Amino acid sequence: MALMSVAEALSLVAGPVEPLAEEWVPVAAAAGRVLARDLLANRSQPPADMSAMDGYAVRAADIVETPSRLRVIGESAAGRPFAGAVGPGECTRIFTGAVLPEGTDTVVIQENTARDGDLMTTTAPTAALRNVRKAGCDFAKGAPGLSAGHRITARDMMLAAAMDHAEIPVARRPRVALVQTGDELVMPGRGTGADSEIVVSNSFGLAALARAAGAEVMDLGVVRDDLAAIRAAIRQAMDGGVDILVSSGGASVGDHDLMAPALKAEQVELEVHKIALRPGKPLMFGRRGALRVLGLPGNPVSSHVCGMLFLAPLIRALQGETAPTYRTVPARLGCDMPANDWRMDFMRATLSDDGAGGLLATPLPVQDSSLLSVLAAADALLVRDADAPAASAGTPCQVILFQD
Numbered sequence: 432m433a434l435m436s437v438a439e440a441l442s443l444v445a446g447p448v449e450p451l452a453e454e455w456v457p458v459a460a461a462a463g464r465v466l467a468r469d470l471l472a473n474r475s476q477p478p479a480d481m482s483a484m485d486g487y488a489v490r491a492a493d494i495v496e497t498p499s500r501l502r503v504i505g506e507s508a509a510g511r512p513f514a515g516a517v518g519p520g521e522c523t524r525i526f527t528g529a530v531l532p533e534g535t536d537t538v539v540i541q542e543n544t545a546r547d548g549d550l551m552t553t554t555a556p557t558a559a560l561r562n563v564r565k566a567g568c569d570f571a572k573g574a575p576g577l578s579a580g581h582r583i584t585a586r587d588m589m590l591a592a593a594m595d596h597a598e599i600p601v602a603r604r605p606r607v608a609l610v611q612t613g614d615e616l617v618m619p620g621r622g623t624g625a626d627s628e629i630v631v632s633n634s635f636g637l638a639a640l641a642r643a644a645g646a647e648v649m650d651l652g653v654v655r656d657d658l659a660a661i662r663a664a665i666r667q668a669m670d671g672g673v674d675i676l677v678s679s680g681g682a683s684v685g686d687h688d689l690m691a692p693a694l695k696a697e698q699v700e701l702e703v704h705k706i707a708l709r710p711g712k713p714l715m716f717g718r719r720g721a722l723r724v725l726g727l728p729g730n731p732v733s734s735h736v737c738g739m740l741f742l743a744p745l746i747r748a749l750q751g752e753t754a755p756t757y758r759t760v761p762a763r764l765g766c767d768m769p770a771n772d773w774r775m776d777f778m779r780a781t782l783s784d785d786g787a788g789g790l791l792a793t794p795l796p797v798q799d800s801s802l803l804s805v806l807a808a809a810d811a812l813l814v815r816d817a818d819a820p821a822a823s824a825g826t827p828c829q830v831i832l833f834q835d
């Protein structure tokens with residue numbers, strides 16, 4: 432029987448997802464968070480007509496001739512507006528960012544004036560309404576500024592602050608718990624040096640991916656290949672209010688691969704179990720109540736690729752982010768490729784310049800899913816569709832860039 436496609440699995444994992452509850456955070460702490468509601472401007476910017484330059488605020492009708500001579504009756508500076516009104520034949524000194532005095536509509540830059548006591552003479556023409564920023568020209572009070580589902584950038588933080596928001600509503604960070612199964616596993620620096628030991632690597636990549644997508648991560652550590660121990664870890668996640676439990680290892684079909692039986696025993700309904708993906712065929716996804724479980728293969732490259740393809744989009748979807756999927760960019764093949772088999776393939780590849788402003792993607796020569804050195808040396812994942820025909824160098828293709 433044909434295994435489920437990557438697209439179908441992704442739609443089950445990160446398809447229509449009810450976003451987590453909102454919480455309010457100070458704008459200064461909002462980088463990378465996802466807006467839970469549309470953010471409207473609480474005030475107009477600029478709040479009044481303001482000068483864009485240092486010079487003199489005048490009435491345009493008074494400076495049609497050059498030279499024109501006007502009486503200086505006061506000053507308007509940023510934060511210290513001129514209190515009165517400016518009549519015909521009058522002007523005020525004005526500085527950048529100051530409110531235009533009543534009666535004026537144009538600013539003559541000081542370089543185009545001469546000053547003698549309280550008289551100002553224009554020395555070059557200035558078009559009517561020049562050097563003035565109209566009230567609300569950046570944004571008007573009540574106007575939509577940022578949309579729900581948008582991930583806040585540094586620039587958005589500036590906009591939100593300028594729109595006079597001290598705190599903004601964002602989706603709660605998804606809580607992700609990581610568990611790694613395997614009798615062979617030891618933490619870095621904690622092994623005895625025995626050949627049978629393997630040093631844990633998966634949780635480091637998965638935690639970084641999850642945090643970059645906006646999650647709070649807790650590491651439940653290494654669990655032995657023991658049904659009771661794995662079931663206890665699943666219950667710990669359920670009781671601890673975890674949103675996504677991510678396991679790595681024990682996903683295949685060997686006698687010691689206990690993740691599926693443990694999930695079934697804990698009544699986690701498996702919606703995905705084995706898909707047409709390389710690396711990552713043994714992927715599992717299930718739910719029980721509010722808990723979602725992603726069971727990733729233990730092979731390090733498989734766990735990381737599945738983290739990029741499924742975990743990061745799920746974390747983003749739970750925050751209400753729009754278009755929660757992995758993102759591809761166009762490139763061209765750097766070498767001839769044979770036809771693909773029935774598994775969609777995400778190959779570790781290097782990128783180079785194609786000499787025409789584009790990218791050339793060349794798969795690294797060995798693609799075994801255990802090879803961390805190859806994963807670290809790659810620039811991108813080259814996407815090969817299931818059953819893709821043979822393709823020659825230069826053929827357009829898609830790649831996923833590593834984001835770190």
Ligand SMILES: Nc1nc2c(c(=O)[nH]1)N[C@H]1C(S)=C(S)[C@@H](COP(=O)(O)OP(=O)(O)OC[C@H]3O[C@@H](n4cnc5c(N)ncnc54)[C@H](O)[C@@H]3O)O[C@H]1N2
Nearest residue numbers: 611629630631632633680681682683688712728729730733
């Ligand atoms: N008869 C079959 N055997 C296998 C199949 C299959 O279809 N039939 N699928 C293969 C594929 S594809 C994959 S991928 C692996 C996945 O196996 P598991 O998820 O059960 O992974 P483990 O056996 O637990 O570990 C595999 C490998 O990865 C190392 N590992 C595990 N966890 C970590 C970790 N946290 N950090 C670093 N390295 C880890 C582990 O020591 C093993 O070397 O199954 C194939 N077999």
Ligand code: MOO
Nearest residue numbers: 710711712733800
């Ligand atoms: O799917 Mo496995 O991840 O090919 O090695």
